[in-house]
Amino acid sequence: MRSLDRTLDEGWKPDHLLQQIGQDLGLAAELVEVFLEEMPDILIGIQEAVRQADDERLASAAHAFRGSAAAIGAFALARAAADLEAAGREGRAHAMASAADAFAAGACRLETCLQSTLAGGAS
């Protein structure tokens, strides 16, 4: 986890996370792993909800993503998830196709970044 010291993505602020948890690198790695584990299912949930124009499901999946992303310090994605959550609440899931695609792309970049961070920590 040495590479956690650096900001690897403009949306993710590992410094912030480390500061929150008292520079506990072990706990930071644990949290990132948990996030990576649950992220794919949530992402699929968001995309399906948009495709099926399921407002409630979109709000719920985006809410889950927002909470977890904010917890690890990925604030840009957390804000994007909050927008999707609001759209779901307001009944605009059907209009969120391109936003959901952009969100998924951002999430993939974050995933890559987190994976490499973990790998860096393991090396």
Add this chain to the structure above:
Amino acid sequence: MSIDLEVGSATPDRVLIADDSRVNRSLLRGILTRQGFEVAEAADGEAALLAARENPPELILLDIDMPRQDGFEVCSELKRHAETAQIPIIFLSSFDQSAQKIRGLELGAVDYVTKPFDRGEVLARVRTQMRVLHLTRSLREANQELLRQRQSLDDDLRAAAEIQRSLLPGSETASGLRAGWRFRPCSSIGGDMFNLIRLNSRQTACYVVDVAGHGVPSALVGMSVNHRLSSAWLAEEGEAGHVARSPSAVLRRLDYEYPIERFNRFFTIAYLVLDTVSGRLCYSCAGHPPPMLLRRDGTVERLAEGGPPIGLGEFLDFEEATVDLEADDRLILYTDGVVEAPDGAGALLGIDGLEAFVRSTSTLGPAAVCSQLEELLVRRSGKIADHDDVSFLALDWQPET
């Protein structure tokens, strides 16, 4: 009696984390378990309620913003049920919104933590609540222990009161006398004692003792005096056989044996010896309110001869006097709790008031007089023996043949 407050517990404190975000739960778990707390997790409101009921934790960290059942609803539900109502709740709030915080506190939460969490803040708030919780618990335990000890003292006092009561005379004790009495100690037991003692075939001694103060110390002194006034000590062998000692001699002896330095208490006593055949009564009162003699014609004589209270020293002697009773004359003995019973305005019954009462109840028997007096005192003061021990005896004499 002192109770130590021990704060802290042998087993680790359990914290239930209710948050729909697994990352958030892991984060809080990581922070808390590293500090020795035990952690349980719930991913939504329903699971939180179930976990809290099945195994109540010491503290709940409750996310406000959960889908379906939000933190406010969960909090209300927990507060509604007795088994979970006392568990302290700290809300986890996503935004620094005072409206949310106020609503949470109004629902009964003890604190809140704003996301993103800061380890130091989370730990400080959790520890503060744990300290409050443990202090409350140990206070409650100390309180229960005090109640238990108080109960044990009350039980002892009740048992002591039974013993004291068992030393009082029966209502038909001495031949030639019809007796009625009331004994109402101010607390469970008191410093009043009285008795009727048959000394020989025609002499009966009667006394009323009132030890200064009330409660256990006075009762113990009263019982000591009662024990001392046994028949063996009250009579002596003379030319005419086994005869009563004179009342003044008895009081002098008591004054010698009970100086105030002995128990740090003085007492008053009215001591009478009645010849139950001839009706001759010899008495002496040591600082005691005067017994009354109600004659058949309705006049009342106060038997005021005597001296100072017992224990105050040998400066003044005890005088005694003799009166002759007629058949059906009535003797009234009492302690100052009777004449010092205040009414609502604080006015005392007084010896004159008691005398008027004695005269007005001359047609009743001794037992009925006692009931009437008790009613009178309750009517005046609202409650009998609220201010002092109350003792009262009525004795009707019929010549023995």
